[in-house]
Amino acid sequence: MKSAPFKYMRPDTLEEALSVLVEHGEDVRVLAGGQSLGAMLNMRIVTPSILLDLNLLTELSWIEEVRGFLATAALVRQRDALDDATVREHIPLLAQALPHVGHYQTRNRGTLGGSVAHADPSAEIPLVLATLGGEVELRTARQIRRVKASQFFRSALVTAREPDELLTALYWPRRNPAQRSAFVEFAVREGDFAIVAVACTLDAGTLRIGFAGCGETPQIIERTGLVDLDAATIQTIAREASAGLACQSDLLGSSEYRRQLAAVLASKAMSALTRETVHA
């Protein structure tokens, strides 16, 4: 179970990385943390002719406040984001989700950007980005564009990134002081991909619930003008939201079961919102 041969390219600058993509585009796989890609290479599920290793690009490991957003560069490791005080302060939902991402050991190496670029349908980080209405920065040698998460995730493992583009940063809307958030998921074993994961925010009467693991991409529902999130309202919203989800079947759960979990978890997450008082 060894990778097929590839040309290894390790740029020292972002500019070099982008030029490789311009020149070789479709022949390249971009290596960030490698916690999914490494396994896919070993299994020869992917056999790129070039492996572009970003791991030396210090240009891609910053966390900064940028107008209404907290921006995290693509190579910020999950472990470092978990330890980061600004992440906890400005994107508490991400801080709530990160302990569920993989394992202690894979978070040491796995990155925020890599997880979003990989776009696994059950992954927590894409779910949080989509639920918060965040954006993805894509760069080519010539231009930078920002794509809303809702436009970025196209299907399971399929994104809007073009072959010559590099995912360089994630833009997370900063929590306003009144926002509350909750994250819950259901997996068979701890550290497994969730069968269903639910992220949830409540802000000035606007409730957003995101679901991962059900369909091919994160699915978000929004309710506005909520006055009170009482138990009956929670039940109604959970039922309605789950009924509208696209749900798939696999060995771990049928589509019906996923829909059921979505309702259970959505209720749980909303209940947690009503209890939550301290954010950071």
Place this chain on the structure above:
Amino acid sequence: MSTSEKWVGRSIERFEDEALLTGQARFMDDLEPVAGLCYAAILRSPHSCAEILSIDVEAARKLPGVIEVLTPDDVVAMSKPIGNLISRKLQYYPCAVKRARYFGEPVAVVIAEDRYIAEDALDLVVVKYEPKAAVVDPEDALSSSATVLHEEFGSNVVHERTFQYGDPEAQFAKAAKVVACKVNYPRVNSTPIETYGVIADFDASNGRYTVWSNFQGPFALHPIACDALRVKGHQLRLISPPSSGGSFGIKQGVYPYIVLLALAARKAGRPVKWIEDRLEHLAASSASTGRVTTVEGAFDAEGHLLALRLSQLENVGAYLRPPDPAALYRMHSTLSGPYRIRHISVDNKAVVTNQVPSGLNRGFGGPQFYYPLERMMDLAAAKFGMDAAELRLRNVVRSDEFPYDTVTGSRLESGDYRKCIEAALERAGYPQLLARREQARRDGKHFGIGIALAVETSASNMAYVNLALTHAQRLKSLPKSGAAGRARVIMDPLGSVIVHIDSVPNGQGHRTVMAQVVADEIGVLPEDVEVVSDLDTFGGAWSITSGNYSNRFSTVVTSAAKLAGQQAARKLRAAAAKELGVDPDQVQLVNGMASAPGGKNEPIQIRRLAMQLHWDAGNLPDGVDGSISELAEFSPSSLTVPDEHDRMRSSLAYSFQCDLVALEINSATGRVHIEKYVTVHDAGNLLNPAVVEGQVRGGFAHGFGAGMLERVTYAADGTLLSGTFQDYMCPTAPELPDVDIVHVITPSPNTLHGAKGLGDGCSMLTPVTLANAIADATGIKDLTPPFLPGRLWHLMRGEDPDAFTRKRQPPETGSALTLKGALRGDGTVAIDAPRQQVWDTLLDPAKLKSIIPGCESIDATGPETFIARVRVNIAGIGGLYDTKIRIFDRKEPQSLRLSGRGESKLGLGEGEAFVTLKEDGGGGTVLSYEYSADVGGRVAAFGQRMLDGVVRILLASFFDRLRAYLRGETPSSGLMATVRGWFAMLQMLRGPK
């Protein structure tokens, strides 16, 4: 020496651990025992059932660094099929010959300078297959319409025997109640973290194969491997590595690879190393047998179990691989379990299916037997309105009945089953649990209590394997019996103690326990005893029964070592007696010193006595024949062949176990929460209690895994769905609940330390204990593990929990499709072109060539058929594929039917689509399609979650390009270019839709 001073019975730290903890222990893949090693990789069938039309290895052979490629033709030329007990017509070679019969079966072996190159070359081997309808379910294998796996044999039923003990029919006739239970018990894989490994070398000068392998025995398989290689015993030298990374039985199944790699080394003319990878292990090492059992119990009015009627259908996978069908017979002589049943009938069948061949996996035949038996006992308790524990107490062998001879011939030598059950009830706080259950039920919660019992067999009499033969057949074959253990105690010229044992441990601490045993006999400290557990068939203390199975270490191997130690001690005493001037009987051997009360000299170092026997051989004490090198065999004479009524003692020692669990199920999610788990064991005397505790906890982890998480799962076409550690889910630390362990000790009179063994333990009993509690909590009668939340949730709603893996039902009315694929969908595309033009485009190979992404050529091979050659090169996925396409049922210009079938290294797929074209009234066309597709091979094993979306995207891409083409544009890579995943190759698998 008083008992309290003995080393045996103490929880000393293990001598194995320092090397393991510092990275100095040497496992199979750490060995480079001969110069010039090269490395093998194995090409494996992506089909569970297919004729192999051709294998072209020329391109692989030409790759720089490749030394040789071993093909099935070579294997047939250089070896014989691996023999089995039943029939020569059931041919089993270590690779697929003419036909592949399970997913992952070896098809060719590439030998190269390193593993990376070997795997590169696998991608260059071209195999043409003709797939056939797979037989996956054991009950389907019985059907007359099922594919016959071994045509020469002529039937999928490879073994059939019936047995009767007592007069069960009379008992059933007079029974007050008859309780029946049917179970289709799944297959599991013990998955040690170290996989199989083999290094093989061939010496052409003397025709000898030397093989290093983490094979764990039974060494009865050594003659079978020799036979397959067509060599004498001394021409296959097997050597085990110093350390082995776990086995739980499964490393028995490495022996076909010993044969395969021996042949590879011979063909390559170089020593070859092969280390199995995890995907190979999960697909093609070995799994426990699956078993469909119907058990009926005849009870009298008071709930006494009078008789059992058993019908067992064993799924041995694709080949009848020795020692199977032994799993069907491991428990045969204890079919009454712990109960006083005098009347039993058994109807046994074994079938072959397109699944991995079976072999030893923890519990070998035990879980498959105790699960239905103990489910039936619970169903009976419910029928009698009796407490489940009470019903069992009423039926177990009574304390005053030991030794108890079962009607099938076993002798349960000692025990106190009632005491064990009571201990479990007491430790669990049974009355409180019952009260909690009442309360929980009032609160609408699903709280259940489960209890189950088992007799665990230790030191198998190898004769039991021959129960698969009739008495008449047995009389004509070589008699087999016994359960010998062997050990040699050596004291070298410097007086060091070395012990050779034949148990081939895989992590159980045998070296530590053996040091305790021998230290007690010859009066030295355990740390002064060097125990050698690596086995070499050219030396050491091995015999045909050697190996690590059926708890033989704690029973017969330690007994043999005790005998060898006694022989050594006798010599030491004789030597000491001469110097001390006393009778040998008066000499005490303690703490490294020989002394005698009232002797004339100071105590003498034991080490020095041993040295003297070497250095002063001309002056040996009376009755001593030389220095200490004492081989002892412990071979119980009670273990004989089955009698004419198929009765026999199948094992030397019989332990007892009672498990009790209390759990609660969240009905909203199907998640089970374990509140309390108690396991009570009577394994006789404990040789090292800490090691014993490790065995109990480890056995529980396996049992819990089999009960809650693990299952070897196949799709309806025989594709393995549990092919990675993501999908074959072993328990990790957060899932495993605490276990409360209780020991009740009734020593075995049959072993020299009174030990009985408990290595299988909870792995046999935990699945059914959990099932009984889940049934208690939910009222569901028909339960098969694993109790994954998603399965349990469906079960609690009275639904099929495994619909996902089943063959799809025919499409609902209205569907035009004939293919019952697992992936289905439909769609509509508006195309801005006249209908006839769309029609013509779809039927024009030249035009399709520019529409199908990556299509290099498309050629008509008949009026309806095409072959498309397509290069996929998307985001790092590359490859050239030939896809067969058929366009038929044409109703120009309204509708047509397309079918496609393609294959690649990653898998295969077939699809069918029904396409209709309608005019939209404005000069354009509305194209509607309905599709059905199936995916097999590696791709299906890896990515269940992804496939639906991928098919949709691929179709969308095709139609995008069709639209663009008809608009006169050059189709761009479009959506296809955004496919970032490995599964983009699916495009090939399906052909254009």
Place this chain on the structure above:
Amino acid sequence: MLEIEAGEKTTIRFTLNGKPVQAQAESRMQLADLLRHVLKKYGTHVGCEHGICGACTVLVDGRAVRSCLMFAAQVEGASVVTVEGLSNATGGLSELQAAFRRHHALQCGFCTPGILASATQFLQDNNAPSEHEVRDMLSGHICRCTGYTGIVEAILMTAQKRGGA
């Protein structure tokens, strides 16, 4: 930019257990294979090559990572510690290793080196972990022998002994 052609072997320089080393390898070689088969540090074991079992876990720049999911070229300039580097300075068992032996936290020992690597970082992060936290960290490792009880005890006792708890 470092470029290594497919099939090309290059010299990789890094620090292994505190000592500078260099080795020739193709860039596609797994770090686990580099450590074991090129540098002959056989203490690191390979169990699944897809990042689940955790047997191959080593410390790279102080962090526990899967050496099957890193490629040889990636450790250029890094500091790698394997189980061979975890013993105490005099070569005897470290506190953690001794606790593993005392609590029978291993049987076959094949998964153990990876667990030791994880536990080493984990105990530096968290000097007074709860049982739940230990089990959560261990979810990144599969042990088929022990049922984990002894492993959890050994890690908790090591923390306690170091005065964290």
